[in-house]
Amino acid sequence: MSAIDIIKRRLKEDRIPETPEEIGQKKKRPREVAFMDVNLCFPCGKCPEFCPVQCIEYLAAGSVPGRGVQPVQDRFQECIGCYICVEVCALLTDYDAVRMYESNLVEDVLGVKITDAVPPEPIPAQPYEEYFSEGGLYRHVGKGSRIREKMTAEERAIFARERVRG
Ligand code: SF4
Ligand code: SF4
Numbered sequence: 001m002s003a004i005d006i007i008k009r010r011l012k013e014d015r016i017p018e019t020p021e022e023i024g025q026k027k028k029r030p031r032e033v034a035f036m037d038v039n040l041c042f043p044c045g046k047c048p049e050f051c052p053v054q055c056i057e058y059l060a061a062g063s064v065p066g067r068g069v070q071p072v073q074d075r076f077q078e079c080i081g082c083y084i085c086v087e088v089c090a091l092l093t094d095y096d097a098v099r100m101y102e103s104n105l106v107e108d109v110l111g112v113k114i115t116d117a118v119p120p121e122p123i124p125a126q127p128y129e130e131y132f133s134e135g136g137l138y139r140h141v142g143k144g145s146r147i148r149e150k151m152t153a154e155e156r157a158i159f160a161r162e163r164v165r166g
Pocket of ligand 1: 036040041042043044045046047048071072088089093095096097098
């Protein structure tokens with residue numbers, strides 16, 4: 001079993017029974033959506049690999065001043081709120097850079113509607129660091145990984161083997 005299999009299984013046990021096994025697309029409005037803290041993202045490229053709706057992208061050049069390789073951010077209008085990127089970043093990297101925010105809050109802050117469908121055209125991701133980062137204006141949901149404390153020693157060993165070294 002791989003680390004991503006463990007993440008999916010544990011998330012299903014914990015709260016998200018509909019975490020998709022295959023690459024898919026948003027079908028219902030999520031209660032929470034993810035934001036990467038662009039100041040903490042290395043970027044290692046691990047979470048884009050595992051997002052089940054492939055909505056995490058590298059920011060355009062110059063988006064975050066002073067960074068050569070830009071950090072990643074998700075197109076939150078496509079996010080299904082599955083927590084996979086939170087767990088991948090917390091458990092497979094040294095960065096712990098992803099948090100979830102209530103969709104209602106995001107709508108109020110950004111003046112948008114988060115619906116049950118993806119936008120007709122992808123809306124490019126933005127840094128949003130003034131809102132959704134450790135020093136930002138708004139509080140995230142929870143404290144990051146939901147499953148860290150639930151893993152067995154065997155599962156921890158698998159994570160240790162697959163961990164990205166920055
Ligand atoms: S897993 Fe974390 S550090 Fe790696 S690209 Fe994603 S947010 Fe950045
Ligand atoms: S929570 Fe993360 S992995 Fe899941 S859909 Fe949203 S951006 Fe992708």
